[in-house]
Amino acid sequence: MSATLRLKQTARGERPQFSEHPEVDRVMAMTMALASEVAVLRERLDTMETLASRKGVVLTEEIEAFTPEPEHEARRQQWRHDFLERVLYILRAEADQAAERNGV
Amino acid sequence: MYQSVPQRHHALLPRPDHDEQARQLFARDFRRYILLDVPQHTRRVYEHTVKPVLLEQAPEAASDPVTVREAMWQQGFLRAAQGLQRVSQELLWNAVVPYVECRADEVNARVRALGDGPGRGSLTLDPDFDVPAYLQDVDIHCMPGNYHAEYGPNDAAQGAVYDRGSFLYALGGVGDCNDGIGRTLIEALRQRYPDLAPRRILDLGCTMGHNTLPLCEAFPEAEIHAVDAAAPMLRYAHARARDLGCDVHWRQADVRATGYPDGHFDLVISVILFHEVHPDEIGAVFRECHRLLAPGGITAHIDIPDYFKSPDPLFVTLVDADTFHNNEPFWGEMHRRDLEGLLASAGFPDRETFRSIAPMGGFPWSFFGARRAAEVAEAAA
Numbered sequence: 009m010s011a012t013l014r015l016k017q018t019a020r021g022e023r024p025q026f027s028e029h030p031e032v033d034r035v036m037a038m039t040m041a042l043a044s045e046v047a048v049l050r051e052r053l054d055t056m057e058t059l060a061s062r063k064g065v066v067l068t069e070e071i072e073a074f075t076p077e078p079e080h081e082a083r084r085q086q087w088r089h090d091f092l093e094r095v096l097y098i099l100r101a102e103a104d105q106a107a108e109r110n111g112v
Numbered sequence: 113m114y115q116s117v118p119q120r121h122h123a124l125l126p127r128p129d130h131d132e133q134a135r136q137l138f139a140r141d142f143r144r145y146i147l148l149d150v151p152q153h154t155r156r157v158y159e160h161t162v163k164p165v166l167l168e169q170a171p172e173a174a175s176d177p178v179t180v181r182e183a184m185w186q187q188g189f190l191r192a193a194q195g196l197q198r199v200s201q202e203l204l205w206n207a208v209v210p211y212v213e214c215r216a217d218e219v220n221a222r223v224r225a226l227g228d229g230p231g232r233g234s235l236t237l238d239p240d241f242d243v244p245a246y247l248q249d250v251d252i253h254c255m256p257g258n259y260h261a262e263y264g265p266n267d268a269a270q271g272a273v274y275d276r277g278s279f280l281y282a283l284g285g286v287g288d289c290n291d292g293i294g295r296t297l298i299e300a301l302r303q304r305y306p307d308l309a310p311r312r313i314l315d316l317g318c319t320m321g322h323n324t325l326p327l328c329e330a331f332p333e334a335e336i337h338a339v340d341a342a343a344p345m346l347r348y349a350h351a352r353a354r355d356l357g358c359d360v361h362w363r364q365a366d367v368r369a370t371g372y373p374d375g376h377f378d379l380v381i382s383v384i385l386f387h388e389v390h391p392d393e394i395g396a397v398f399r400e401c402h403r404l405l406a407p408g409g410i411t412a413h414i415d416i417p418d419y420f421k422s423p424d425p426l427f428v429t430l431v432d433a434d435t436f437h438n439n440e441p442f443w444g445e446m447h448r449r450d451l452e453g454l455l456a457s458a459g460f461p462d463r464e465t466f467r468s469i470a471p472m473g474g475f476p477w478s479f480f481g482a483r484r485a486a487e488v489a490e491a492a493a
Contacts, residue, residue, distance in 0.1 A: 013216040016257040021250030026195030051134035088141040103153035106160040
């Protein structure tokens with residue numbers, strides 16, 4: 009693979025501020041970038057385990073070439089959803105408490 | 113749970129490696145979670161925390177989207193939810209740009225191999241073309257480089273960035289060829305005009321042509337033309353169309369002044385163009401449609417749903433997030449304009465204008481346009 013062209017990585021246009029404290033916005037972005045990497049890692053392990061259980065031997069080339077079956081991919085999609093629920097538990101918790109304060 | 117289809121492979125779209133694929137699908141599913149799950153929490157916070165206070169203080173204000181947005185912003189939950197939505201959009205491009213970047217030479221070599229020389233369709237670029245000023249202020253939907261960045265001579269890398277990125281953005285819900293919105297427009301057109309049989313068709317703002325190609329299948333007898341402001345998109349579109357066996361004439365042009373002769377087309381369409389046109393220029397595009405159409409010709413456009421008149425102020429606040437936080441400055445504004453009035457001002461007869469819905473599953477795309485009067489004497493009408 010060659011890489012003679014350098015593509016722009018950041019979009020033009022001022023980034024909105026969400027928190028009153030800019031550092032909170034930074035932490036939020038870093039946390040989710042980290043979450044993305046955890047998901048990538050987890051998926052790679054999942055691939056390795058799947059291949060290992062099939063053959064007992066794991067080859068890097070096989071991992072790179074691995075494409076999950078549709079049912080397997082659907083399980084991964086479900087996993088990503090559940091993972092996001094865990095990482096973003098604070099949103100659910102805040103809504104739960106708002107409802108609880110109103111006796112719901 | 114909403115099921116996504118995988119994107120169909122074609123010669124120009126690089127195959128992601130294992131981890132790139134995982135990163136891209138995480139970005140897609142994070143976006144899905146933000147759009148489908150988080151709003152339920154947002155609504156509960158609104159109902160239990162903000163709405164009771166608004167109702168007590170100013171009952172009429174509780175139905176005003178601006179007031180609701182400000183109150184939710186002040187309360188803080190919306191800042192977290194929409195901050196995460198922004199991050200999800202950034203992670204999407206973070207997962208796509210480097211994947212294209214490290215294969216840009218490969219992509220460009222394939223674009224040249226397919227696009228150069230004789231073959232189906234044609235590509236006409238204008239080296240002196242000025243990208244409209246309203247497209248240069250921000251990178252639309254936070255796509256680094258926007259549609260028109262060129263990173264080298266005859267570069268088409270942005271085409272691949274948009275191809276993969278737009279597919280993920282749509283949550284894989286627009287079909288494996290990324291063309292579901294174009295197909296939805298054709299279905300809506302056929303329902304409205306059952307006898308439609310255009311001989312020459314123009315697609316305005318075609319980008320990489322994913323929604324242009326369904327026209328080839330739907331109207332095999334017609335000559336298909338498509339214009340866009342961005343040269344990298346057109347290079348990619350031309351090569352992709354050839355790879356997929358479609359015959360389209362691509363041209364770099366401003367949608368307000370395309371350069372084709374008067375009355376050259378029977379059908380002029382666009383697919384999700386108008387929410388990226390400056391609202392003050394919508395009339396100019398409609399005037400160009402009118403000029404380009406032969407008497408009796410039809411113009412029809414599909415664009416983001418018109419959610420902005422919903423009586424639910426929180427819903428309006430949520431769908432307007434892209435306007436405020438995703439570099440889509442015209443997103444909400446487009447639907448606040450009188451599109452039918454602008455079509456009439458552009459020369460289309462009042463009774464021939466329409467503004468309705470083109471459904472894709474349960475998704476209510478907005479659908480608007482007009483038929484040009486059959487007689488040339490329409491100006492007197």
